[in-house]
């Protein structure tokens with residue numbers, strides 16, 4: 001450990017915010033020197049197998065030659081130009097691809113910076129749509145508990161009220177309607193009364209509701225819960241019946257993670273608005289997209305403002321679009337379904353049996369996502385340190401230890417991730 005290393009970490013600790021972390025008593029951060037394939041290499045010398053895909057974003061591994069080349073090629077011609085009054089091939093190519101692969105009728109695209117902004121854009125589209133139709137009374141949002149849609153204000157207003165700490169921001173947060181979280185999981189028997197409380201909210205408040213927003217099939221940060229596709233089918237039916245726009249937040253689930261290219265495909269439905277982000281660039285740069293139907297785009301464009309009221313500086317950034325194009329091409333040309341299903345099969349064999357450990361409440365697997373839900377909350381600093389000692393990068397939260405590795409992970413590496421989880425489950429120091 002050289003001076004430079006300790007200096008960097010102590011500067012970081014003193015001056016730099018990390019996600020959801022205290023400045024006065026921060027959790028430790030590990031200094032990364034490089035990342036390659038499925039490995040994150042620390043300045044302290046350890047190489048860690050990445051179980052997190054850097055929060056669902058890295059699909060094909062780090063430092064991928066094809067993605068690197070796409071960026072290098074693009075940088076030779078243009079890194080960025082404003083999108084107001086200018087356009088370019090990387091954005092056009094990406095939009096064509098997204099229109100082709102996403103559920104039908106989504107053929108108008110807004111390219112933006114991050115997942116949270118994609119959700120803001122989706123919500124603004126819904127509000128502006130009803131305003132343009134002279135139904136400004138439809139200005140509220142309906143969602144389900146246990147959801148997570150990002151950290152900006154409109155997104156926060158549809159995050160779970162408890163875990164999203166709505167009370168702190170009460171004076172400025174929009175008041176949304178919350179139905180109970182879906183309770184029938186993907187492998188359980190469906191019951192038609194599952195959506196009755198949701199329907200009651202639609203029935204009572206549809207005159208005020210602009211849009212219903214949900215993470216299809218997988219509630220991520222709100223519990224890593226895999227719920228029944230019939231729930232999403234019922235949501236589509238209710239949105240149609242009560243004239244409410246359906247926003248599918250596929251920021252985490254989009255582009256293959258669940259075993260379908262988009263989680264909406266589990267229910268064979270098409271939303272009115274869809275948000276994509278995270279792995280859109282294969283984990284290289286921040287880019288997101290909000291897609292909507294032609295009807296929504298036309299109604300907004302012919303309304304009072306004559307345009308959609310949003311336009312970020314880095315909209316459609318050419319570098320991000322170029323690497324997104326390369327990442328999607330790679331995904332589609334590289335037998336992604338069999339990769340996801342190989343990971344799924346191995347996780348079912350190796351991770352599901354951890355349910356027998358005394359501290360474990362439940363284990364579950366969907367596509368390339370594996371979850372161990374414990375009875376006790378983790379001690380993040382201690383469990384993280386233990387994982388690093390075991391040569392893996394896994395970052396649990398609450399009572400959830402979960403992995404969704406890059407699709408290039410090999411069976412030996414995946415076994416190492418699962419074995420590391422097994423070892424920490426037996427270490428009571430890692431739990432509170």
Ligand SMILES: Cc1ncc(COP(=O)(O)O)c(C=O)c1O
Pocket residue numbers: 114115116117119148149150151215220221249250251252277278
């Ligand atoms: C479903 C979902 N929506 C929105 C977001 C917010 O995305 P970002 O962190 O890029 O703003 C996330 C991030 O975890 C997410 O999982």
